[in-house]
Amino acid sequence: PDAAAFVMFTSGSTGRPKGVALAHRAIAELVTDPGYLTLTSRDRVLFHSPMTFDASTFEVWAALANGAAVVVCTVERPSFEDLAQQAERHGVTVAFFTTALFHQLAVRRSRIFAPLRTVVVGGEALAAHHAGEVLRAFPWLELVNGYGPTETTTFATAHRVTPADCAGQVPIGRPIAGATAHVLDEDGRPVPDGERGELWVGGSRLALGYAGRPELTAERFTTHPAWGRLYRTGDVVSRRPDGILDFHGRTDDQVKVRGFRIEPGEVEHALREQPEVADAAVTVHRPSPDDARLIAFVVAAPGPVPRAEVLRDRLAAVLPGPLVPDELTVVDDLPLTPSGKVDRRALTDLLAADTADAPAGPLTPLEQAVADLWSRSLGREVTRADADFLTLGGHSLLALVVTDDLREELGVELSLADFFTAPTVADQAALVERALLAAHPEPRPHAPENTDDH
Structure with a gap:
């Protein structure tokens, strides 16, 4: 025993x-x-x-x-x-x-x-x-x-x-x-x-x-x-x-994100191990009462500025999934308290508007429908066809929300695996279009019209 x-x-x-x-x-x-x-x-x-x-x-x-x-x-x-x-x-x-x-x-x-x-x-x-x-x-x-x-x-x-x-x-x-x-x-x-x-x-x-x-x-x-x-x-x-x-x-810095207990220090340690990173801080951002996202802020080391998606991929190779930040932002400096410690409350003020949200041409009707569903779940306006779900702070639970909305509002069944193979608005709209065509095939040319005769 x-x-x-x-x-x-x-x-x-x-x-x-x-x-x-x-x-x-x-x-x-x-x-x-x-x-x-x-x-x-x-x-x-x-x-x-x-x-x-x-x-x-x-x-x-x-x-x-x-x-x-x-x-x-x-x-x-x-x-x-x-x-x-x-x-x-x-x-x-x-x-x-x-x-x-x-x-x-x-x-x-x-x-x-x-x-x-x-x-x-x-x-x-x-x-x-x-x-x-x-x-x-x-x-x-x-x-x-x-x-x-x-x-x-x-x-x-x-x-x-x-x-x-x-x-x-x-x-x-x-x-x-x-x-x-x-x-x-x-x-x-x-x-x-x-x-x-x-x-x-x-x-x-x-x-x-x-x-x-x-x-x-x-x-x-x-x-x-x-x-x-x-x-x-x-x-x-x-x-x-x-x-x-x-x-x-x-009583300490430990946080809970979607039920998982997370020590920000572990994520910060993994980020500081990257050669392009001089310093890092991690906190939780709550865009709504029902959504908690792990946010990382990185100060770049001298040389090329690290790309957020590259750092996230590296972290995914060494950390459990729940510890990989939902968003990663490169900043010039980390805010400090008068005593010289990282001011975690001020970190969320550093969340800059993502350039992916800037308008970049009109969306197709299906792309607009997908973008609207994303906007609702992410709590931010999505306006670009090349906007990436994960880069905008999306995570697996929000992906479940979107797939359920797609089923209820567009009649499309999309698995979570399919969802993550189509990470952008354009990719997902194309996936939705294929699913709709498969579910509602157009009548074949020259096919006889339906009648009441048998």
């Missing part, structure tokens, strides 16, 4: 990812008779998360440990429509969605919620208005807001969301399945209810530590004289009088 079941890597601030070693015992305790949601032997749980994402631990083992069925999503990089079809076809009753994916499904009132009884969300702060919309549209749904770093085995706390919760901030709930939660000040002393402090998690589901990193394990996992072994999360929370926890952000 105390042996390592797997090692799962998370982002590291020094450019070296951290391998979190989780024990069999911790997983078993998370999934055995889980009281934080309804799960019976009659349920069917959707398994669509990557194996490298700790939600897969819940999707597979919570189902099997309780006699339920695992419904394996067989579509690689599924669209919103693919997920809905999988749920309908196989009678899925329980599903986990990252918070970012849930928000997009909520905006679209996706029919995926119709066959489900329980939805678990996690990864980022849950928007109250999206939770409320889903509960109003699907009132039978059990919606569970889960919270937990990988070091605490997927979920450390959980909360069943009610319509009343949606009138304010949705809480992250109480400790579950053997976890303990302590809200402490900088000196490790408990703070009064209602006051903010750092969340320290204890209990039997803590990770064994960081594989091969005893010094880092000792830094993040400590032994408290009263509460035993604790993990310092770096998350700021407050405790209500009834014991329910509210989440308020981070």
